[in-house]
Amino acid sequence: MNKTLFPSAPVRTAPDRPAPAAGAGLDADLVDSYRRNGFVQLRGVLCADEVERFAAAAREVYDRGRALNPTDDTFKQVVNVWGDDPVLRELTFHPRLAQAATELAGVPLRLWHDQLLMKKPHNHAATEYHQDAPYWPHARSRHSLSAWVALVDVPVERGCMTFLPAQQDRHDIRAVDLTDRTDLFEAAPELAYAPRVTLPLRAGDVTFHNGYTPHTANANDTDEVRLAHVVIYVDRDVAYDGRPHVCTDPLGLRVDEPLPDAEFPPLPR
Template identity: 30%
Template sequence: MSVKVDAQFYNENGYLLVKGVFSPEEVAEMREAVERVIQKAAATKYDRSHAWQGDFLPPEELKKLVLKGFHDVHYHEAVFTRALSHPNMTAVLTELIGPNVQLHHSKMLVKPPERGAAFPMHQDYPYFPHARHSMLAASMHLDDSDLENGCLSVIPGSHKQGPLPHVGAHYLNHKEYPLSLGTPCPAQAGDVLFFNYLTIHGSDVNRSERPRRNVLFQYRDPADLPINDEHVNWGQGLMVAGENPVFKEYRADYKLA
């Protein structure tokens, strides 16, 4: 199975939807893994919802919404380790980033049926700013995604504006950048949406009876150094393609919970 990569489109627009990166069998295996992660988390103190708590919706409506999000899912299920370095993924990544590609982190986002929360328009840059802006997200679809179940929307070319001021450091002013301003990116299960971390993006509420399950991988050029130490985790830095030109001793800096 081969994939088509239009690097020129990505450079111009800041995003690229690549069809059929994963087979139906691979998607089914990852869906099962997502369910196991949710079930395991539910039995611990780490279960949480990532619904936005701003003025985008009235408080009584916000309470009804759910967005299940867990970071570093490749620590929990090996299927995601295989996915993040899948030959089809590296074929795209080396075209968009370059010969050397490093994982920054992984994340699972699940919008349950009928009450899956929206994510207002934002850039990912404020979460983990880097010097050369090579960072991109690869949003892997485990379900068919459309406007009804809250597919991602992007503003083409917005990555060329550079970093923008965010409300509370995480979201753009939703009155200036409403979700309606974005271009919807409907996708099928197995497709991957790649977008630069400066590309403005967001997603609406899941109003359907279908779930919207995505696993997101963040990648960078290992020579593109972070501006600060935000969003650093103890397993960061896995090489997915090529080599790391910066040699140093990596030490874990974490506390056991």
């Protein structure tokens, strides 16, 4: 297919929703919105003190130079921070995140992995439209979802996310090139004109999105770093399907073997 840019579909911004009080469950309409649209936004999940503490820890991790892709301009990715950083381990297993994820998914969950995602100022590179789940070596997963925690303010200009709502039942789309603006729409041309929802975030806000919800994050055009911590949850009963992945490659798992609890802890923890 010719690599021309598809005309942009309308972009609209969804109303945000306040996070429930600590220990309180999610409103039924919020859960219903997530299950219909494949994503939801919660405001103020982290308080200001938590944001400051976790953001400082994230910057220290990047200063140590640990990243899977240190030369990639799209974003710098550090995976499984929970294993060696005690402060960010608290964020990965934050009870408000785990409780919300479990209620939204409706099935028992385990941690798949966490990751820090940093877009440097003026990086000139978007994370193009894709689904997450096609990259994961999971068999018979009933549900997967990610909590995307903003550790700084993320307006549109700093690289917030845009979602294609109500597309999370599309399990037929191949893994695409995250640097190719048109690749998802070549794999699924009918999505080129689907409605799009853009969600700017304040520091401490969180979006949850289904592993099959198509989404993008635009480039960081500001003078400040875009810093996010992502916690990815998967069905507790998922099995390994044999495909390579940085989180399972060292473990010597057999096809159809359950994910081991030590490396992928069940929730709650």
